[in-house]
Amino acid sequence: MAVYTHVSAEALAAFLARYDVGELISAKGIAEGVENSNYLVDTTLGRFILTLYEKRVAADDLPFFMALLDHLDAKGLPVPPAIKDREGREIQELEGRPACLIKFLPGVSLSHPTPAQALAAGDAMGAMHRAVADFTPTRPNTMGIDTWRPLFERCGRSLDDIAAGLHDDLASALEAVEANWCGADFDRSAIHADLFPDNVLMRSDQVSGLIDFYFACTDIRVYDLAVMHTAWSFDAKGENFDAKVGEALIAGYERHFPLSAFERAQFNTLASGACIRFALSRAWDWLNKPADALVVRKDPLAYMRRLKHYDAELVKRSV
Ligand SMILES: Nc1ncnc2c1ncn2[C@@H]1O[C@H](COP(=O)(O)OP(=O)(O)OP(=O)(O)O)[C@@H](O)[C@H]1O
Ligand SMILES: N[C@@H](CCO)C(=O)O
Secondary structure, eight states: OOOOOOOOOHHHHHHHHTTSSSEEEEEEOSOOSHHHEEEEEEEEEEEEEEOOOTTTTOGOOOGHHHHHHHHHTTTTOOOOOOOOTTTTTOOOEOOOOOOOOEEOOOOBBOOOOOHHHHHHHHHHHHHHHHHGOOOOOOOTTTTTHHHHHHHHHGGGGGGHHHTTTTHHHHHHHHHHHHHHGGGGSEEEEEOOOOOOOGGEEEEEEEEEEEEEOOTEEEEEEEHHHHHHHHHHBBBBTTBBBBBBHHHHHHHHHHTOOOOOOHHHHHHHHHHHHHHHHHHHHHHHHHHHHHHHOOOOOOHHHHHHHHHHHHHHHHHHHOO
């Protein structure tokens, strides 16, 4: 359960008093998520999400995330903008942490998306990329390719405490991806960079929410789709690839941005890069979990198995 920072009822009532959102009825810690502390807050006037930003979200980045959410909301995308207090402020401080009160969106996130749901989600990502064509703020990708080797080196030989051989497997995968990466040749835009099934809320086969924009940044546009492909097209352990889900994601996306021959040829390299990114961030968290946090660690090895799939596809193409 991702609740790193505990909020007292008194502090929350004082916080809510800055807004026109009614009186506090209840606040419950939300079980999902690993990055931030999230509470479901009910007041006499409605339901909200309270997010306290933890270690990976820098307070200086919040204006970028909030501007992006406001931009997408204004274009009719189903994203949750921050609620403004009576003075028009979106970003506050609570229990010593940056905090926002966020619009609650209906829907559930899926554990086993169907091809029809993947089609809708791929379409939603395409619509989001279209909507940011005139979004001018930029933010470097703090989990982009330039950060993978430093993070790998910080994890060091402790990687082998997670699984024997993990250090060397990641070393060779990283070397291959760095050698094949053609970063400068792609279209770039604002991207979500973490659009896993748990960050897409759905009602039946319709997308009702795109959430958790706290890795959003300016990077290779199709890398966003590659991240999504690695997250959606496998079971949780990364053991079984569902080609129909993968194809549906791409088909939905191509309603907005048909992939060029170059993007298709590079797709497995982008996806391998995404696998390294998530294997590394999960490994780092695995090795550095705060002892008192109510949070379930995510398995880095599930991303090493996905990596094998994309590497095998690359080998198939080259023969
Ligand atoms: N605007 C929202 N409307 C409805 N539910 C939400 C909203 N924002 C967050 N949630 C709920 O809270 C959960 C955790 O939120 P979120 O994914 O932002 O957390 P996180 O700690 O940043 O997670 P992650 O591990 O995916 O980075 C979501 O899975 C969802 O159930
Ligand atoms: N979506 C990521 C967590 C955020 O980095 C994961 O599943 O590893």
